[in-house]
Amino acid sequence: MDAKAKVFQICKKAKDASRDFSVVSTEKKNALLRAIASALESDSDKIISANRKDLASARENGVPDHMLDRLMLNEARISGICDSLRALVLLTDPVGSGELFTRPNGLKIACTRVPLGVVAIIYEARPNVTVDAAALCLKTGNATVLRGGKEAANTNLCLIEIMRTCIENAGLCPDMLGFIGPELGYEGADALMQARGLVDVLIPRGSKRLISAVVEKSSVPVIETGAGNCHLYVDGSADLDMAVKVAINAKCSRPAVCNAIETMLVHASVAEDFLPKFASAVAQKHSLEIRGCEKTCAILKGISPATEEDFETEYDDYILAVKVVSSLDEAIAHINKYNTGHSEAIITNDRYAADRFKSLVDAAAVYVNASTRFTDGGEFGFGAEIGISTQKLHARGPMGLYALTTQKYIIEGNGQVR
Amino acid sequence: MDAKAKVFQICKKAKDASRDFSVVSTEKKNALLRAIASALESDSDKIISANRKDLASARENGVPDHMLDRLMLNEARISGICDSLRALVLLTDPVGSGELFTRPNGLKIACTRVPLGVVAIIYEARPNVTVDAAALCLKTGNATVLRGGKEAANTNLCLIEIMRTCIENAGLCPDMLGFIGPELGYEGADALMQARGLVDVLIPRGSKRLISAVVEKSSVPVIETGAGNCHLYVDGSADLDMAVKVAINAKCSRPAVCNAIETMLVHASVAEDFLPKFASAVAQKHSLEIRGCEKTCAILKGISPATEEDFETEYDDYILAVKVVSSLDEAIAHINKYNTGHSEAIITNDRYAADRFKSLVDAAAVYVNASTRFTDGGEFGFGAEIGISTQKLHARGPMGLYALTTQKYIIEGNGQVR
Numbered sequence: 001m002d003a004k005a006k007v008f009q010i011c012k013k014a015k016d017a018s019r020d021f022s023v024v025s026t027e028k029k030n031a032l033l034r035a036i037a038s039a040l041e042s043d044s045d046k047i048i049s050a051n052r053k054d055l056a057s058a059r060e061n062g063v064p065d066h067m068l069d070r071l072m073l074n075e076a077r078i079s080g081i082c083d084s085l086r087a088l089v090l091l092t093d094p095v096g097s098g099e100l101f102t103r104p105n106g107l108k109i110a111c112t113r114v115p116l117g118v119v120a121i122i123y124e125a126r127p128n129v130t131v132d133a134a135a136l137c138l139k140t141g142n143a144t145v146l147r148g149g150k151e152a153a154n155t156n157l158c159l160i161e162i163m164r165t166c167i168e169n170a171g172l173c174p175d176m177l178g179f180i181g182p183e184l185g186y187e188g189a190d191a192l193m194q195a196r197g198l199v200d201v202l203i204p205r206g207s208k209r210l211i212s213a214v215v216e217k218s219s220v221p222v223i224e225t226g227a228g229n230c231h232l233y234v235d236g237s238a239d240l241d242m243a244v245k246v247a248i249n250a251k252c253s254r255p256a257v258c259n260a261i262e263t264m265l266v267h268a269s270v271a272e273d274f275l276p277k278f279a280s281a282v283a284q285k286h287s288l289e290i291r292g293c294e295k296t297c298a299i300l301k302g303i304s305p306a307t308e309e310d311f312e313t314e315y316d317d318y319i320l321a322v323k324v325v326s327s328l329d330e331a332i333a334h335i336n337k338y339n340t341g342h343s344e345a346i347i348t349n350d351r352y353a354a355d356r357f358k359s360l361v362d363a364a365a366v367y368v369n370a371s372t373r374f375t376d377g378g379e380f381g382f383g384a385e386i387g388i389s390t391q392k393l394h395a396r397g398p399m400g401l402y403a404l405t406t407q408k409y410i411i412e413g414n415g416q417v418r
Numbered sequence: 419m420d421a422k423a424k425v426f427q428i429c430k431k432a433k434d435a436s437r438d439f440s441v442v443s444t445e446k447k448n449a450l451l452r453a454i455a456s457a458l459e460s461d462s463d464k465i466i467s468a469n470r471k472d473l474a475s476a477r478e479n480g481v482p483d484h485m486l487d488r489l490m491l492n493e494a495r496i497s498g499i500c501d502s503l504r505a506l507v508l509l510t511d512p513v514g515s516g517e518l519f520t521r522p523n524g525l526k527i528a529c530t531r532v533p534l535g536v537v538a539i540i541y542e543a544r545p546n547v548t549v550d551a552a553a554l555c556l557k558t559g560n561a562t563v564l565r566g567g568k569e570a571a572n573t574n575l576c577l578i579e580i581m582r583t584c585i586e587n588a589g590l591c592p593d594m595l596g597f598i599g600p601e602l603g604y605e606g607a608d609a610l611m612q613a614r615g616l617v618d619v620l621i622p623r624g625s626k627r628l629i630s631a632v633v634e635k636s637s638v639p640v641i642e643t644g645a646g647n648c649h650l651y652v653d654g655s656a657d658l659d660m661a662v663k664v665a666i667n668a669k670c671s672r673p674a675v676c677n678a679i680e681t682m683l684v685h686a687s688v689a690e691d692f693l694p695k696f697a698s699a700v701a702q703k704h705s706l707e708i709r710g711c712e713k714t715c716a717i718l719k720g721i722s723p724a725t726e727e728d729f730e731t732e733y734d735d736y737i738l739a740v741k742v743v744s745s746l747d748e749a750i751a752h753i754n755k756y757n758t759g760h761s762e763a764i765i766t767n768d769r770y771a772a773d774r775f776k777s778l779v780d781a782a783a784v785y786v787n788a789s790t791r792f793t794d795g796g797e798f799g800f801g802a803e804i805g806i807s808t809q810k811l812h813a814r815g816p817m818g819l820y821a822l823t824t825q826k827y828i829i830e831g832n833g834q835v836r
Contacts (some may be wrong), residue, residue, distance in 0.1 A: 019754070023777045103799060107788055115781065116810050200810050216637070221811045242833040249835035337438070358828050359441045359485065362535065370525055370831030380827070381521060392534050392618050392824040393639045393812040406810040409798070410776050413788030415660040417667035418797065 003184040007191035010178040011198035015119045017176035018143035022115045026093040028170065033089050035166045036135065043162050050158035051127065058125070058151045066256070069151055070126045081131050084305055084384070089137050091383045093404045095141045098297040117139035117200035120192050121386075122214060124206040125149030130159045133205075134177055136386050140404040141365040143176040143201060147189055149206075149342045150182035156285045157181070159308075193218035205387055208314060223395060225387030228258030228342035229314045230372045233331040233357070235348035236267040236376055240274050242342055242369065243347040244281045249371045250345065252286045256316045258388060259343050259375040263311055263321040265331045268295070271324045275299045288318045295324035311338045328353050332360050341390040343372035364390060364397035423604040425609035428596040429563055429616035432536045435594035436561035440533045446588065447557055451507050453584045454553065455500040462496045468576040469545065476543070476569045484674070489543045489570055494753035499549050506557050509801045512820045513559045526830045533559035533825040535618035538610050540632060542624040543567030548577045550594055551623075554804050558822040561594035563617060565607055567624075568600035575599070578608040588699070611636035623805055626732060641813060641821070643805030646676030646760035647732045648790045651749040651775070653766035654685040658692050660787065661765040662699045667789045668763065670704045674734045676806060677761050677793040681729055681739040683749045686713070689742045693717045706736045713742035725788050729756045746771050750778050757781055759808040782808060782815035 001009070040047065051073040058068055098112035119142045121133045130148055137144040148156045156179065164174035180188045193202060196219045204214035208227045215222055234243045234249050250261040266274055279300050282288050289308040290296070300322075310321040311334070325331045335344055345367035346357040354368045365375045375398060377385025384399035389395040395403035419427070458465065469491040476486055506813035537560045539551045548566055555562040566574045574597065582592035590660035598606045611620060614637045622632035626645045633640055650668050652661045655680045668679040684692055697718050700706050708714070709724040718740075728739040729752070753762050764775040773784045783793040793816060795803025800818035807813040814823035 019778055020778070101799070103797070107792060109798060111815075159789075219634070221809065223811070239833070246833060246835055253836060354830075360437055362437070363826070365827040365829060368828075368830045370829055370834040371836055374525060374829065374834070374835040375827075379521070380521070380527060391639065393641070396825050397827045407814050408781070409783040409793075409815045410786075411783060411787045411788055411792065412772075415657070415664060416788040416792070417664055418671060418789055418791040 003187035003248065004191040004194070006184060007180055007188050008195060008198060010180060011118060011120070011195045013175035014143040014145050014178040015198050017173040018115070018117050020173060021143060021176050022095075022117070022141045024141060024172065026095070029093065029141065030089045031171045032138060032166060032172070033085050033135055035170065036131075036163055037085040039162050039166050040078055040085075040131065040159070041082055043158075044075055047073060047078060047158050047162075048075070050154040053154045054125075054152055061151075062126075063151060064219060067125060067151070071155075072126065073127055073155060077128065080126055080345040084132060085135050088135055088384050091139070091401060093139060093320065094405050099332070103380045105416050106413065107416055108411045112408050112410055113402070114408045116404060116406050118143045118145060118198065119176040119404060120147070120195070120199045120220070122147045122189055122202065122204045122206075122210065123149065124210065125151035127152045127155040127159060129205060130156050131163070133386065134163055136384055136401065140401050141176070142404055145178040145180065145192065147180035147192055169205070174205070190217065193220060196220050203387055223387070223389055223399070224391045225389055225399075226258045227340040227390055228260070228315065228388075229263070229312070229338055229340045230259060230261045230343045230345075231263050231265060231335050231339060232261045232345045232347065232372065233265040233325075233335070234267060234270060234274055235328065235346055235353050236269040237350040237353060238267075238270065238274075238347040240270060240277060243274060244278050246345070246347055246369070246371050247278055248272060249280050250373055251320050252282065252288060253371075253373055255318050257373075259372050260316070261320070261345070261372055262299075262313065262315050263289060263323065263338070265323050265325050265334060266296075267328070267331070268324050268326045272299055273297060275322070286318060288320055291319065291321050293323040296322045297323075314340070318319065328356060332357060336360070336362050341392075342388065343367065343370050343375040345370065364388070421605035422643070424602060425598055425606050426613060426616060428598060429536065429538070429610070429613045430560040431593035432563050432596040433616050435591040436535050439561060439590060439594050440513075440535070440559045442559060442590065444513070446510065446579040447559065448507045450556060450584060450588045450590070451553055453501050453588065454549075454581055455503040455579050455661050457584050458503075458549065458577070459500055461576075462493055465491060465496060465573065467492070468572040471572045472543075472570055475557070479569075481543075481569060483499050485543060485569070486496070489545065489573075491545055491573060495546065497646070499546055502550060502715075506553055506802050509557070509819060512823050516825070523834050524831065528828045530826050530828055531820070532826045534822060534824050536561045536563060536616065537822060538563040538565070538613070538617045538620045540565045540607055540610065540620065540622045540624075540628065541567065541585075542628065545570045545573040545577060547623060548574050549581070551804065552581055554802055554819065554822060556595055558819050560822055561596070563596035563598065563610065565610055567597035570599040601725050607684035608635065610639060614638050622807055625634060641807055641817070642809045643807055643817075644676045645758040645808055646678070646806075647681070647730070647756055647758045648677060648679045648761045648763075649681050649683060649753050649757060650679045650763045650765065650790065651683040651743075651753070652685060652692055653746065653764055653768060653771050654799040655768040655771065656685075656688060656692075656765040657767060658688060658695060661692060662696050664763065664765055664787070664789050665696055666700050666704070668791055669738050670700065670706060670736065671789075671791055673736050675791075677790050678734070679729065679738070679763070679790055680733050681741065681756070683741050683752060684714075685749070686742050686744050689713060690717055692767065693740070704736060706738055708737050709737065711741040716742045717742075732758070741831070746774060750775060754778070754780050759810075760806065761785065761793040763788065763790050782806070797819055816822060
């Protein structure tokens with residue numbers, strides 16, 4: 001059997017298992033999540049030893065340090081994963097909720113939340129995602145097919161085995177948690193993108209390159225997540241101290257994440273005051289490379305010029321592009337040209353500017369006088385997150401449990417005809 | 419300029435116009451809808467004469483009668499279109515509605531409905547869709563790009579011109595209603611499917627072939643609509659008189675529409691009673707061709723046998739496939755194998771069977787003791803409908819105004835950082 005046939009078989013089994021699982025009670029799903037948490041804790045030695053093998057090969061293959069860090073599991077991290085599982089138990093299950101209305105002809109129509117069916121996730125070498133993603137899908141009654149980065153192969157296989165055993169012990173079909181092993185290579189990933197009719201939604205989690213490849217190739221419906229070319233605009237009416245504080249936070253608190261800013265736009269009327277203030281404040285704590293437009297370079301001597309490419313780039317690093325703009329509308333136009341629909345912020349004391357920015361900037365999250373770093377399921381109070389959607393269909397912004405469900409109209413009558 | 423460049427230019431202009439239009443008040447949008455209704459009425463002679471040209475060429479080109487009927491506009495039909503426009507005025511505009519919550523750190527988060535941006539629709543030679551679709555998009559603050567069937571070219575151009583003039587008279591940019599003319603051919607349609615970033619969603623309306631082609635080729639997010647391989651299952655506990663009445667309605671009241679049934683499943687325990695009863699009742703009013711499984715053929719002598727292909731086919735005609743099943747679960751499995759996720763019905767007096775059918779059948783609308791023909795925005799009380807979604811993401815079932823919007827998180831703070 002070739003890679004494609006194997007993947008389709010895994011997806012078909014998940015699809016079949018998803019039917020019965022879709023009607024399992026919240027109580028039973030929560031018990032399963034608790035059982036998985038306990039099993040991961042008691043098997044933590046086994047997990048850590050599988051993870052050590054992965055780390056050793058990754059080091060041999062020259063995987064960079066920051067990726068090794070994402071790959072690494074230890075007691076504390078496993079315990080963190082189990083805490084998340086137990087927190088997930090406490091969240092409300094959206095499945096079965098909905099609205100009921102009666103039509104004049106007596107038809108009772110219930111618009112009910114139901115699981116999507118089979119959720120597939122393609123992600124990189126982050127073993128915590130293996131458990132997190134499976135758990136979010138479990139909680140919402142979905143079957144899951146996971147395809148993780150090859151560097152985490154041993155760890156993932158160990159985690160999947162533990163979870164499948166728990167599923168089986170709960171009297172459910174373990175095929176509802178499918179895993180596309182690294183032996184199936186890129187063909188395995190490609191097959192998953194072609195499993196239309198077997199997979200209900202495919203969520204890529206990881207780099208921009210991974211996400212673009214999935215969007216390009218997939219015939220399965222995709223939810224795009226994560227690409228974040230985010231901006232902060234310092235308006236002419238801004239409280240400049242607030243602007244400095246928010247800009248430093250939005251850029252430097254964690255530059256590698258998608259909700260960090262990449263470009264700062266500054267109104268010409270405050271640029272000469274603000275830019276030196278910002279540059280000296282940020283230099284006290286961080287080594288930030290600033291690349292500026294012509295006007296910025298004239299104010300902050302010695303920095304490199306920003307090119308068109310800079311404005312298009314999600315640096316994910318301690319680099320910030322800066323552009324001086326002559327109006328609010330120029331800032332909005334720049335953002336709508338270059339942004340990826342993630343998070344955008346304005347610092348202003350002008351009610352009109354705030355309203356115009358909120359209305360016209362096209363993004364999942366638009367901030368007035370706060371840092372873009374808050375775009376996150378936890379920070380929004382959703383408790384858990386499968387990703388941050390940068391698309392407009394289905395889900396936009398941090399996706400909680402609700403985004404893993406769809407609706408079904410259930411209509412009861414007593415023989416009505418039209 | 420080639421077809422692709424022309425289409426991209428139309429889409430780009432629509433995208434630019436969509437920004438300002440997204441914040442236009444409901445009052446102003448309603449006034450525009452009323453103005454369009456009046457203009458269509460006063461220009462009805464012009465519209466009808468353009469339509470006559472289309473009808474004449476269509477007849478010359480051998481377009482079949484049922485398509486000529488869909489293409490035809492007369493005073494009564496124009497007046498019907500204008501009535502729909504005025505009914506649309508009365509519906510609640512979802513834009514601007516939403517939820518507001520405050521986080522412990524003081525951030526105020528509003529999750530607000532906003533327009534999708536640019537909605538493109540590819541459809542066949544039905545000029546009423548030109549006005550309906552544009553109006554639904556207008557009401558929800560979206561720009562629209564339409565690509566209608568070439569047979570309706572003159573009618574569409576006339577309708578578009580009237581609507582664009584009304585938009586301009588309202589002080590808005592007419593480019594928010596774009597039209598891909600028939601001179602751009604299939605290349606024009608293909609270009610629209612590739613306008614990722616310029617078009618926010620593409621909705622194909624029409625035949626299964628059109629919809630499949632769009633789903634296959636499009637890199638723009640698509641909402642699939644309309645394909646309806648629907649079933650009626652007559653359970654062993656069914657009230658057989660009700661079953662006869664509902665089956666005849668679901669098949670014969672309008673066979674060409676997507677919510678009509680194509681296959682009827684009958685429990686073995688009632689097949690011998692029910693099938694002759696149904697066959698003789700339906701024969702009194704309709705000339706229905708029944709194609710049956712082996713057991714059905716043994717009960718209803720002289721009918722043709724149903725093949726695998728029959729169970730896969732959306733006949734859209736006075737043809738019905740019939741299969742006798744030995745259990746509820748066999749019926750559910752058959753439906754989940756062959757259906758297109760549209761509308762499915764069970765006739766039963768057994769609470770357990772009803773619940774199991776409702777839970778396990780995977781479709782947008784699942785009926786107990788009622789006809790599938792009710793799956794419709796008007797029948798559900800939504801007042802207007804852009805199509806019936808058979809997909810699970812974003813919208814499922816009849817899509818009203820809400821489905822033409824997305825959400826935007828608007829977060830207000832006073833300098834919060836993370």
